[in-house]
Amino acid sequence: MANCWAIPQFWLDKSRSALISILLALAVVKPVHADPLDEQRELFRQANQALAAGQLQKFKSLSAQLSDYALYPYLVYEELRRRLWKADSAELRAFLAAYPDLPISGDLRRNRLKFLAQGKKWQEFLDFYTVQQDKTLQCYFLQARMHLNRQELLLEDIRSLWLAGESLPQECDPVFDMFYQSDYMTDDLLWQRIRLAMGNNNPALAGYLSRRLSDTERKWGIRWVDTHNNPARWTGAAAFEDTPQAREILVHGITRLARQDVSRALANWESLRNKYTFSEADKGRALRELAIWSARKNHEMATELLDTIETSSVDDTILHWRLVTALANRDWHSLLRWTSGTPPESVTWQRWYYWQGRALEETGRTEEARVFFQKIQDERDYYGFLARDHLAIPYEMNHRELQEQPEAWQEVATFPAVIRARELYHHGMLYAARREWQMMFDALSNYQLQIAAVFAAEWGWHDRAILTLGRAMAYDDLVLRFPVVFEQLLRKYADQRQLDLAWMYALVRAESAFMVDARSVSGALGLMQLMPATGKQTADRIGFRSFENVYLLEADKNVTIGSAYLKQMTEQFDGNLVLATAAYNAGPNAVLSWLPKEVCIMPEIWIEQIPYEETRKYVSRILYFASIYDWRLQQKVIPVKDRMNMIPLRKNLHAANAHCGSKLASVVLNQ
Known part of the structure; x- marks a missing residue:
């Protein structure tokens, strides 16, 4: 069922590239007496070098020539940052007023606020403060109001910050001490935070808070922590009186026990449900966890428990474990029952319809199955392509590029954040460039975001183009979403190692979106997202000399090593x-x-x-x-x-x- 496809001729037409070039040129047009862009870029580079070398006079001379350059604020910021501890407040306010929307303005403000708080300059702190996401700065803000006796709504604001499921910075302690002495601190409020802590799997915080409960309530907080730590014992004893706290604690214990021992959790739940007046919500929560964990552990009761979940409560998690259970047991009739009707909004509908079709196929209802495959055949994804495989029809890529509207494109081309991001990208200041690009998202419409993605791709910034199209929920321009870049490099190693080139491209696209310096939270690096240990082992195996982790952030070295590891997995x-x-x-x-x-x-x-x-x-x-x-x-x-x-x-x-x-x-x- 394969088919051959060619890149549409309209994409090969140079008209769009020509339009982009014109628009980007217009974005930097200056009066005839101004320096051209390439000269400004060179002066910016020299100014940065001078500042780094401590040549302040040279820096000032160079930066004075760049006042109309898009990145001039970055020069001013960098010089200010280096003397933040002694900078004049008026000078800082002037910068923040001139450039309120730049990411670096937020950095400058946050750093100044920390400096002022550490020096206990509370009035100046309040003068500089704007709403912050940083919890430490929020606590300093409350401290400043406390020290300056700004009492209006202070306790209410402390309450909002305090009511969290995690421990908060020690900078909050002074205002929390005041809060604990206030009339706001009640058992009900403590219970609210204890629930948040237990929901966040933080029994240590819950235990600490329980000690602040009144004598009559404290035992329930301690019981909750004990039940969390030893759910088998406390859900089996059923020694608690039937109170709202007891029921909440016991349901929590059953959900904990289900992870450890499904059979015991089921037995304990059967005993508890006959002794306590659980609400329907309590029962639903317990049964959901019992169903999920019975499926995860292939328990004999999995099918029966999954059947108890109401359709209105089915989400992707329940659908997944129903699939796993039915497929493991070749129980096509249960799978057909579980995927009958219209999928709930909370599930991946393509997955739902695909497996409904497969269940119909496996139960001999082939023609009915085709109806459900046809429902998803136009989806350009895993299930849509599999549906076409079952229907024995070729794939249709349905590529559509963004339609040109010169006025709209010109507007985006001259958007300040777009220009700054472009210039930062040109200078290799990738972190700063990405921050500018990210802050731009909320200011642009979906159509404007698509235009920005076209510009990013034109600059060679393919990871931002891919990200931006995703943000705009624009999935039809396959040339932008699936760029053919590093082709010589990838083709070389695909041929050398006898790997499927399209598969290798797909892997790089999924791993890094072609971001050469990509770093994952787990520590994987580069285009093919190799862990340093894996990179070193593979490099040693193929005779790569003097391996260093930083090599994985270079495209050629990353692909050399990554393709070797991929080949190793293929052979294994x-x-x-x-x-x-x-x-x-x-x-x-x-x-x-x-x-x-x-x-x-x-x-x-x-x-x-x-x-x-x-x-x-x-x-x-x-x-x-x-x-x-x-x-x-x-x-x-x-x-x-x-x-x-x-x-x-x-x-x-x-x-x-x-x-x-x-x-x-x-x-x-x-x-």
Whole structure:
């Protein structure tokens, strides 16, 4: 069912590029006596160097020539920042008034506020203060009002900050001490925060707060913490009197116990529900957690418990565990029942309809199944492409570029934040450039965001173009969303290591969106998001000399090492792209532990059962990204199903074809 696609001729037409060039040039037009843009850029570079070297006179001379340059405020800021502790307040206020919307203005204000608070200059602190997200600064603000006896609404504002499920900075302690002595501090208010703390899995904070409860209430706070720490004991004893606090604590205990021992949680819940007058909401919460954890642990009661969830309460989590349970047991009738009707708004409707169609297929209702596949066949995603595979029709990419409206494009081209972001990007000041770009989002309409994405792509800033189109919910310009960049580099290593080029492109697109200096919260680096330890091991294996972590932030070195690791995963999993993709994300040991032990399994079923949500979404995303990249590379489009091989037994991993055949049955992955 493959099809060949070519890039539409209208994209190859240079008219749009020409228009962009004209608009960007207009954005920097200056009077004839002004320096050209390239000269301003050079002066800016020299000014930064002079300041870094401490050559203040040279810096002032150079920066004086740049007052009409988009990045002039950054020069002023950098000089101010270096003497913030002694800068004149009027000078700082003038900067903040002149550039109120710049990210660096927020930095300057926050740093000045911290300096003033540490020096206990409370009046000046209040003069400089604006609403802040930083909890420490919020506490300093309350302190300033307390010290200056600004009592109006002070206790109300302290209450709003105090009422949180996490511990707050020590800078809050002085105002909280005052709050604890006020009439605002009641058992009811303490219970509100205890609930927030327990909901945030913070029993230490809940225990601390419980000690402030009155004598009659304190025991319930202590019981809640005890039940959290030992749910089997306290939900089994049923020793509490039937009060609202007791019921709340016991439901919490049952949900905790379900994670540890489903059978015991079920037995304890059956006993408790006959002794306590739980509300319908209490029962619903307990049954939801029991159903989820019974499914996660493949408990024999999973199907029955999942059946108790009302349709109005079904969300993506419940849908997922219903899928896992039904597919593990090949219970197509339950799956059909669970996906009947219109999907609730809180679920991924494409997933719902796809598996409704599959359940109909498996129960012999093939023509009815086609109706549901047709409902999603126009979706350009994993389930939409799989639906087309079942319908045996070719993929339609439905690429549509943004229509040109010169006046609107000119307006965006001259938007100050766009110009500043462009100049920062040109100078390699990527963090600052991204902050400018991010702050611009709320100021632009969705159409204007799409125009900005076109500009970003024209500059080569593809990760911002992709991000911006996502923010605008504009998914049809596939040339912008799936750029063919680093082609020589990626093609070289795809050929050298005999890797599927479109698959490799899909992986880079999913990992980093082509951000060369991408850094994940877990520490993965660069285009192919390699962990430093993995990078070093792979570099050593391929004879890469003198590896350093920073190499992963260079495109050529990252792809050299990343493609070698991808090849390693491909070989370890016998060319199975589904398994290799999962292993690249979750690690090979995890994937090995998820392989079936008794019979082979269809790849689409295995993917739905992947225990890690991130990996599950990652694998499905890369599979359909690869088909889109086939189209972008102007090569034969490989259907998603043709990149998905049967999932073999672990013991027969390297002889999958000999042992899988067409025999399929249920399999349960280790959760």
